[in-house]
Amino acid sequence: MSKSLNLFVPAIGVTTLALGLAYGLSSRDYGAQTIETLETRVQQTEANVARAIADAQAAADEAARLQTERDQLEQLAAEAAMSGSNLTDPAPVIEGKYGLGRTALSEEIAAWDVDVLPDGRGLPVGQGDVFTGEEVFVDQCASCHGDFAEGVGNWPVLAGGFDTLANEDPVKTVGSYWPHLSTAWDYINRSMPFGAAGTLTPDETYAIVAYILYSNDLVDDDFVLSNENFTEVEMYNSDGFVVDDRPELEYAEWQAEPCMVNCKETVEITMRATFLDVTPEGGGDSVMNDATTSDSPVFSASASAEGSDDSAAVEETGGVDPALVAAGESAFRQCKSCHQVGENASNRTGPVLNGILGHTIGAVDGFRYSDVFQEANAAGEVWDAENLTAFLADPRGAMAGTKMSFRGVREEADIAALIAYLQSFDE
């Protein structure tokens, strides 16, 4: 409905009323004065009418302009919709039906509708025991899943893995993970064996499922599974699932306007790609990456804020190779949980390491050293590149009895970098 029509209605109303009034008054027989007065009034009324018409015209013009503007916006919106995902107006919704397709016959439904629901609906009549199951399994399934359902190569493991779900690499088997037994029956019946799906009889499927239950120690070796007792089998992890709770756990928290500047003080590379060339040109295994994190620069907020050419944040280096110092800073992450360096460093689990090179061993104020360090201190031994390198490479080997539980720096390059980094801090 156009806005312009709405605007016209009051304007036309005013005009009609004014004209009607003028006509009614002029048709009566009054005196000349009265007529003059009336004529004046008519003139005034006519002027009013003219003004009203002009106003109406202006309003109509404005309405037309708005209408044009709206049409243009609508067209733009339509174009945007066309270039977006909704490329077609929605398919029409009709009252009746299109009458396409034909009735599915019961034989056809029986052939395709074979899925089994968690409550057992859909199971055919039949049964199978563990021993028969083992025979069928070894014959039909074991080439991929192993004789004991333990899995061959990358093929799925079907048995075991109990109490591993909270581990880093959970072993998710029919026994340890699957919440419904119906899933196993349904999947084996419809999709297995791999390469000959749909060829098992119901009894064979019951037998295979019974054997898988047995291989998971969920039933005894005399167990017979049938459509009768199917739903009585209790699955180990039946309570192990909850419905998607990302909306409560995550979405609510992750909708804040994100930080744009100075979001972190520094950023370090903590891990580099494990596989450098995933699909090598000549085929074969992926090529591993031999780069270490110590080769990488550290990014800092100050460098970014200044828009510096060199994003690598390098502290005072005292004539040492800046790249080596930067690498050392990165490598020092291994030490940070126990040691501090720098201006406000204090003793923590380990002593402050400022000015360590050239410093007497075991001499940081206020730190309680192990016996081996106290002995070195008493002997007046001093940290130099050589003994520090040996200590960093193998702490317990170099200083037997040290309290430092660190296993040692694996990469030789990291040790040199660490020493360079430590050298950049005076006592």
Add this chain to the structure above:
Amino acid sequence: MDEFFKPSRRSFLRGSAAVAAGTVAGGAAAQGTPDPLITDLQDWASYTGVGVDETPYGLPISFESDVVRRNVEWLTASPISSINFTPIHALDGTITPQGCAFERHHSGAIELTKEDYRLMINGLVDEPLVFTYADLERLPRENHVYFCECAANTGMEWAGAQLNGAQFTHGMIHNMEYTGVPLRTLLREAGLEAAGDLSDKWVYVEGADASSNGRSIPMEKALDDVLVAFKANGEALRMEHGYPVRLVVPGWEGNMWVKWLRRVQVTDMAVGSREETSKYTDVYEDGIARKWTWVMDAKSVITSPSPQMPITHGQGPLVISGLAWSGHGQITRVDVSRDGGITWETARLGKQGDTKALTRFYLDINWDGSPMLLQSRAIDETGYVQPTKDQLREKRGENAVYHNNCIQTWFVNEEGIAENVEVS
């Protein structure tokens, strides 16, 4: 000449060779030496090319032979039940060509003709029906662009930086323009009176291949935007994407987009099929699994520069480009960081207005040659901000496989070589 133009991903990975090549190409003109490509008469400017009868159906020119789907053998037991990866690093725009769109099969891709195709609608319907392919073509159809992402995309990266390339970390995704009939039209043809209250009903959808891949979808979604599709990017679906008919479940994990769709059953409960219980469920740190995690949350990745797309031109103008998407609707903003998340800049969206479809973004910079830690962060219409890997791990631990939508980091060094890394 061909050898010169042939892109060598390998030399990129080795690094210095690629940088040198880039320098040479720009150098000839800079030194004032006339470019023989311009001054000399070239073969292609003199001899005739191939005729119109040469390629009835065209393939990419041979120089682009590197831009292909790639399979990583050791990831799965057999290529017949496996996945390959879309070369997203080398594509631009938003539409994925069918020929390089990732494949995921559970029992291999099958050849099913239109003539042999049948679609059954059964279960809690007034009249169970069988449709032929020709029937589907007679129903009102719609066209929509949607992304299809495997729930396992980026799954390898939960525990740490693993695979070096956007193709491998983020390539289980494609984005096509689908032509199809809304599923609700087919359900209405069969009639839903028999189903009664629809709010607790489901449809179970199943494929015709040997894996008989099947998933339960809540009726609300089935009646909303699910499509029974038979064309993609204007032409028939490819065999590997479910020719002749596949299901399109916008914004939800790819496993639900059942290929070779043969049956839709209205049920009163989720079937609990293998693919919705033993697979495509998410075990959190406490060992408790999340089921029915259908929606693909907002995610993005920088496709170039990236490990397979190093910077070969040295300092100066650089186009940083990537993809963003959300199963919750439209992408409204993408931020890019060059310093591992200390500072963010809002990128230019290449095309706006798509819902549940890939959005292309660009950040055009003047690279000074200093190392970068490149990251992108997508924000969708719900206000959801793509999380960091640490944020995800804090909520879920590292046991999960699916739904890793973390912020990805590429370390780009002074030479322009990029590598998949994790940052503090």
